[in-house]
Amino acid sequence: MARYELVKRSVALITLTNPPVNALSSAVRHAIAKSMEHALNDPKVSAVVICGENGRFCGGADIREFAGPLRGPPLVPLLDAIEAGEKPVVAAIEGVALGGGFELALVCHYRIAHFKARLGLPEVTLGILPAAGGTQRLPRLIGIPAALELITTGRHISAQEALKLGIVDQVTEQNACEVAVEFALRAVAKPLSSRRVSMLTTPCPPDLDALLEAVTMQVKKKARGVMAPLACIQAVRAAATMPYSKGIKRESELMATLFNSGQARALQYCFFAQRTAGKWTLPSGAQWNNSKPREIRSAAIIGLGTMGRGIVVSLARVGISVIAVESEKKLLETGKQMVIGMLERDAKRRGVSASLNLLKFTLSLQDLKDVDLVIEAVFEDMALKKRVFQELSKVCRPATLLCTNTSGLDVDALAGVTDRPHLVVGMHFFSPAHVMKLLEVVCGPRSSSETIATAMSLGKRMGKVSVAVGNCPGFVGNRMLKPYLDQATFLLEEGATPEQIDKALEDFGFAMGVFRMSDLAGLDVGWRVRKESGLTGPDVDPKNPPRRRQGRRYCPIPDMVCEQGRFGQKTGRGWYMYDKPGGTNAKPDPLIQNLLEMYRSRYGIQPRNISDQEIIERCLFALANEGFRILEDGIAARPEDIDVIYLFGYGFPRHGGGPMFYSSMVGLERVLERLEHYHQAHPDVPHLEPSPLLKKLVACGSPPVQKWREHIKTMHSHL
Numbered sequence: 001m002a003r004y005e006l007v008k009r010s011v012a013l014i015t016l017t018n019p020p021v022n023a024l025s026s027a028v029r030h031a032i033a034k035s036m037e038h039a040l041n042d043p044k045v046s047a048v049v050i051c052g053e054n055g056r057f058c059g060g061a062d063i064r065e066f067a068g069p070l071r072g073p074p075l076v077p078l079l080d081a082i083e084a085g086e087k088p089v090v091a092a093i094e095g096v097a098l099g100g101g102f103e104l105a106l107v108c109h110y111r112i113a114h115f116k117a118r119l120g121l122p123e124v125t126l127g128i129l130p131a132a133g134g135t136q137r138l139p140r141l142i143g144i145p146a147a148l149e150l151i152t153t154g155r156h157i158s159a160q161e162a163l164k165l166g167i168v169d170q171v172t173e174q175n176a177c178e179v180a181v182e183f184a185l186r187a188v189a190k191p192l193s194s195r196r197v198s199m200l201t202t203p204c205p206p207d208l209d210a211l212l213e214a215v216t217m218q219v220k221k222k223a224r225g226v227m228a229p230l231a232c233i234q235a236v237r238a239a240a241t242m243p244y245s246k247g248i249k250r251e252s253e254l255m256a257t258l259f260n261s262g263q264a265r266a267l268q269y270c271f272f273a274q275r276t277a278g279k280w281t282l283p284s285g286a287q288w289n290n291s292k293p294r295e296i297r298s299a300a301i302i303g304l305g306t307m308g309r310g311i312v313v314s315l316a317r318v319g320i321s322v323i324a325v326e327s328e329k330k331l332l333e334t335g336k337q338m339v340i341g342m343l344e345r346d347a348k349r350r351g352v353s354a355s356l357n358l359l360k361f362t363l364s365l366q367d368l369k370d371v372d373l374v375i376e377a378v379f380e381d382m383a384l385k386k387r388v389f390q391e392l393s394k395v396c397r398p399a400t401l402l403c404t405n406t407s408g409l410d411v412d413a414l415a416g417v418t419d420r421p422h423l424v425v426g427m428h429f430f431s432p433a434h435v436m437k438l439l440e441v442v443c444g445p446r447s448s449s450e451t452i453a454t455a456m457s458l459g460k461r462m463g464k465v466s467v468a469v470g471n472c473p474g475f476v477g478n479r480m481l482k483p484y485l486d487q488a489t490f491l492l493e494e495g496a497t498p499e500q501i502d503k504a505l506e507d508f509g510f511a512m513g514v515f516r517m518s519d520l521a522g523l524d525v526g527w528r529v530r531k532e533s534g535l536t537g538p539d540v541d542p543k544n545p546p547r548r549r550q551g552r553r554y555c556p557i558p559d560m561v562c563e564q565g566r567f568g569q570k571t572g573r574g575w576y577m578y579d580k581p582g583g584t585n586a587k588p589d590p591l592i593q594n595l596l597e598m599y600r601s602r603y604g605i606q607p608r609n610i611s612d613q614e615i616i617e618r619c620l621f622a623l624a625n626e627g628f629r630i631l632e633d634g635i636a637a638r639p640e641d642i643d644v645i646y647l648f649g650y651g652f653p654r655h656g657g658g659p660m661f662y663s664s665m666v667g668l669e670r671v672l673e674r675l676e677h678y679h680q681a682h683p684d685v686p687h688l689e690p691s692p693l694l695k696k697l698v699a700c701g702s703p704p705v706q707k708w709r710e711h712i713k714t715m716h717s718h719l
């Protein structure tokens with residue numbers, strides 16, 4: 001777990017050897033302690049260099065160990081002892097120095113970083129704080145404002161920024177380890193006291209309280225209800241106001257509160273869930289590590305609407321040549337100008353030059369005959385999409401992959417009209433596609449493993465979090481959205497307001513409540529879907545729209561809102577009112593209040609006070625209940641996949657872990673009991689009827705999320 005060598009006759013070189021990221025597991029900590037003891041006691045050794053194997057210094061504490069009882073040498077005394085040693089210790093930072101890895105570097109007397117290295121204290125993103133002295137040493141080294149920013153955001157910084165901030169002593173383009181050894185030899189016999197960061201006095205700004213207050217406000221606004229950043233601020237305050245010996249105790253007290261919290265468990269679950277999602281698997285045995293993706297050099301996008309434009313930008317900025325196709329000259333020109341503007345702004349922000357030379361704009365599908373992959377992003381209309389796929393089938397060479405960006409239509413029906421159903425797959429981007437990280441890769445029953453591997457790998461290349469899902473109406477994300485939206489509108493009928501429901505969801509941690517989100521997405525989208533599925537249309541009596549349709553409860557209020565031309569932000573009116581069309585500042589609208597009151601009186605509904613708890617339970621348990629059904633149906637392979645979709649595509653708060661993890665935190669028995677209660681009260685809402693899988697899991701003693709798969713195995717899989 002750590003290799004010990006003597007180099008240049010007097011430098012002890014300690015190499016951490018715990019692939020893939022040299023995490024500080026109990027065995028690694030043990031090996032560091034032993035190696036340091038050896039080095040400090042060996043008279044031949046005059047200096048020490050610590051580095052990591054395979055070009056990675058250290059990715060921090062072993063997060064997997066947090067789930068069990070803490071074993072092995074504790075980190076704080078180990079690091080204190082390194083700093084207190086009488087021989088100079090130099091950190092040779094290559095790859096990453098994160099969390100505990102960064103804290104290890106901070107106790108070394110000197111730090112040399114490779115120019116490509118990244119450093120940071122990302123503990124806050126895991127619901128904890130840098131509790132191996134990081135909150136006490138970093139402010140002493142670089143001052144309170146800069147330390148606060150790094151610790152409360154968890155941002156990774158480049159070696160160059162670390163040099164500017166005074167975190168590292170030298171940045172090198174050569175082998176950092178070799179440079180560090182030479183550096184160590186020169187450091188021998190130099191006094192070490194000023195190099196022991198814990199002994200430094202924290203440079204304290206005169207307006208400390210005001211600064212801490214301002215950062216607290218900022219953090220509360222950005223991450224509503226999240227505990228870890230607030231605890232980080234308190235720990236940094238200790239570094240400013242207490243000697244190290246007391247500050248480190250405060251750090252440890254604050255860590256103890258966070259460590260066992262539900263938020264920390266949820267955030268650490270999210271870290272692993274995101275990585276698990278990349279490891280897709282099909283019933284055929286094909287999976288991420290045995291299916292080779294094709295290399296994609298060129299792609300075409302059909303349709304330059306909002307989605308198409310975002311997809312073009314996502315592809316071009318990772319170096320893929322893109323042909324963008326529109327049906328009319330005017331649409332093509334508008335799309336082209338928008339794409340160029342987006343790429344230029346994106347390149348400026350990233351400090352690179354815009355890859356405009358990779359783009360071609362055309363009105364002719366004939367230009368697509370040689371591309372490696374096509375993504376269709378036309379209007380959400382099955383007949384139109386089928387026509388496009390038939391045409392593509394004729395035009396593109398036989399090996400071209402044909403992908404659809406549909407948000408819920410049948411991918412297999414599209415595959416069926418082509419000459420290559422095995423090369424057809426869904427790539428469901430989220431709007432705006434160049435910003436949103438989520439990509440649902442929709443595997444049709446005939447999509448080949450190579451096709452799926454290619455779509456997943458292309459998603460990764462574009463920086464997306466890609467999740468493989470099965471083919472059913474709405475796939476995973478949008479299928480689950482229906483019961484969630486339904487509950488919100490039923491609550492409106494019963495007495496709630498859009499702003500009350502949104503506030504409850506935003507206080508829970510959602511980036512946006514359901515009505516604000518719908519206004520942003522456009523209310524006409526759902527209206528069209530309801531019309532197409534026969535739920536509403538010209539046959540419905542506009543004066544007395546029925547509240548039961550297709551054998552179940554139906555809320556006509558969203559249709560009534562759309563009938564008034566209120567389509568959300570884009571029309572300046574929706575569930576809220578906005579200053580102007582396209583405005584984003586949502587204000588409660590008395591007209592909506594009126595509409596709700598008239599509606600209730602027309603149907604004789606006595607409005608009642610609805611608690612935030614009821615809002616959260618009905619919306620979120622209905623959402624998770626559909627997630628259980630999706631697992632039963634084999635549309636998602638694992639609960640982690642569903643959670644990742646909701647975290648990255650729908651603004652579910654990370655500190656809640658996602659709908660499935662949240663259910664397990666609340667307790668599956670409780671979720672079952674509440675769903676039974678609400679279903680009894682609303683028997684005409686089938687989505688509230690607890691799913692068989694939920695019942696099964698409760699009957700099996702409510703196993704942790706990671707074990708649910710064992711209980712789903714026997715069920716049917718569409719993946």
Ligand SMILES: CC(C)(COP(=O)(O)OP(=O)(O)OC[C@H]1O[C@@H](n2cnc3c(N)ncnc32)[C@H](O)[C@@H]1OP(=O)(O)O)[C@@H](O)C(=O)NCCC(=O)NCCSC(=O)/C=C/CCCCCCCCCCCCC(=O)O
Pocket residue numbers: 020021023059060061062063064075096098099100101122123126129130131132255256259260272275276
């Ligand atoms: C940037 C990365 C390092 C690498 O990225 P990439 O190359 O893309 O690779 P990945 O796919 O992300 O990762 C590869 C695999 O490695 C696994 N991995 C990565 N990092 C870790 C890790 N730190 N631990 C374990 N495993 C890790 C990853 O899961 C992949 O494996 P798999 O595919 O899933 O199988 C990137 O990985 C990254 O960003 N990593 C995380 C970096 C990070 O967040 N580091 C901080 C960790 S927390 C920390 O360091 C904390 C330090 C303080 C410790 C103090 C401990 C004291 C405990 C005291 C508690 C007191 C309370 C007691 C109360 C009581 O009484 O109960």
